[in-house]
Amino acid sequence: MAAASSPVLCPSSRFGPSSSRGFHGHTLTLRLPHRPSFLSTGSSRWLRVSASVSVSVEPETKAQQDDSRDIPLLSCPICYEPLIRKGPSGFNLPSIYRSGFKCPICNKSFSSKDVYLDLTVTSGTTEYSEFKPARTELFRSPLVSFLYERGWRQNFNRSGFPGPDEEFNMAQEYFKPVKGGLLVDVSCGSGLFSRKFAKSGSYSAVVALDFSENMLRQCYEFIKQDDTLLTTNLALVRADVSRLPFASGSVDAVHAGAALHCWPSPSNAVAEISRALRSGGVFVGTTFLSSPVNTPLPFTALRPLRQFFMQETNSYTYFTEKEIEDLCKSCGLVNYSSTVRRAFIIFSAQKP
Ligand SMILES: C[S@@+](CC[C@H](N)C(=O)[O-])C[C@H]1O[C@@H](n2cnc3c(N)ncnc32)[C@H](O)[C@@H]1O
Structure with missing residues (x-):
């Protein structure tokens, strides 16, 4: 069983x-x-x-x-x-x-x-193939993967993202209670943060995990430019965030940079992260907010329409801060806290 x-x-x-x-x-x-x-x-x-x-x-x-x-x-x-x-x-x-x-x-x-x-479920299939929503498929493209750290990611700063160095420092603060443990950087893209976590020496091992084959190839291209990373405890794993290849309660830290809005089902993903985290384990994520401040009443009323439109157009799904907090809580996570800067949010929650 x-x-x-x-x-x-x-x-x-x-x-x-x-x-x-x-x-x-x-x-x-x-x-x-x-x-x-x-x-x-x-x-x-x-x-x-x-x-x-x-x-x-x-x-x-x-x-x-x-x-x-x-x-x-x-x-x-x-x-x-x-x-x-x-x-x-x-x-x-x-x-x-x-x-x-x-x-x-x-x-x-x-x-x-x-x-x-x-480590995807479909690994090794010869006939079967399936497609995820466009917000996931987009990042499987070789061009987007190539451009990601060569201009694409820098654009996020215009929405309030403070930039990789500061985002990394903020995440490291949240991860202090799990120092020395296993960190999984889910939806790592080309490994911008995985490399920083691995180089920091703060973790026993880092798993850079993404669904995109081309992002992982890019990640390897960056890693091999730095000899020390090849001998560091850093693994590249292809997996779906909704089906993480870890035993329940076996992971100390999960990082998900700029990813929540790209996932096919954020609730399945956060539930899966919660399953994989050990008691006391920490989840840190960043994303774009649909509104940087509390959504006023008329817009709250329009929320179902907005979600429907996003699903239909297959575009990214953005949430308010209250929605993100609610999502974490409904997946059994506690001690939610966050920092918001315009549309940028970094949030953290812990496995009880
Ligand atoms: C905007 S990039 C974020 C990259 C990096 N974490 C950062 O902070 O810049 C979003 C990533 O989410 C990944 N992604 C989308 N759907 C996914 C899924 N179902 N499972 C795992 N990763 C997924 C994409 O392949 C892409 O690399």
Whole structure:
């Protein structure tokens, strides 16, 4: 039975009792349109990786056990069971890239594509495809992903966003109670903040997570310009914010910069973030407000019409501050607080 509400598992027992169901003769074939520089393979665009075929898992050495304490569990996006990992230890890009992951319950394998680990439900499908609303699909485009940190994001300042450095400092203040824990930067885009969180040394590991393959590729392009980031505990994961690949209660901090208005269902997303956070865990988000001050009565009356229009036109969904607070509360989060500057809001809420 899927452990949707299972407690955090001891990292040193991450292979658990199901480890005997490891990869049996499993071979991964990875397509590499852009060969990552950390792989010293030949010129072939296809890389064949044979994962370990041993059925029983060898006992870990003391050093490996110590090492694994800092390594977060990635879980199956279908049943939330922690994934069995085979490959080198460590949570940096090269070691994750060389690892294979498998759900012991669903029996589904997950592997890295290009430079990110694909933990979407549809990972590996050959025929099935589905499209999200335009506000999600827009960011999957290679052009938008390329332009994002090259002008697109800077435009946000005109609406009151204070800029990445100050936004980062504000987020770090909120994250003080969870210093040293696992931080997931959901909807990280090209990793503007993931890189800052990873470089800060404030977290045991950072997961840069986005639904857009091209944003994650851009993220890798930026990461490889900085050698220290390649050996930092920083993973690139493709996932849907409404289906986070983490066991319930296993994440210390979730950051979502300029993302709430892009999500297909903000309520499903915040509920999912709340599920993944451990007790005391902190969620910090920024977005554009539909109105920077309390909405006056006539506009409140028009709100359903506005929401309907936004859904129909598939444009971004903007909320008032009261709506965001209400959303956090309805997803079981407490200690809501925020700072507003014109249309910019940074808010934080905590898992009780
Ligand atoms: C405006 S960008 C924000 C990037 C970055 N966090 C920042 O602060 O600049 C919004 C991001 O949300 C991502 N996104 C949209 N829908 C998503 C979903 N369903 N799951 C995960 N990410 C999603 C997009 O791919 C895009 O990268």
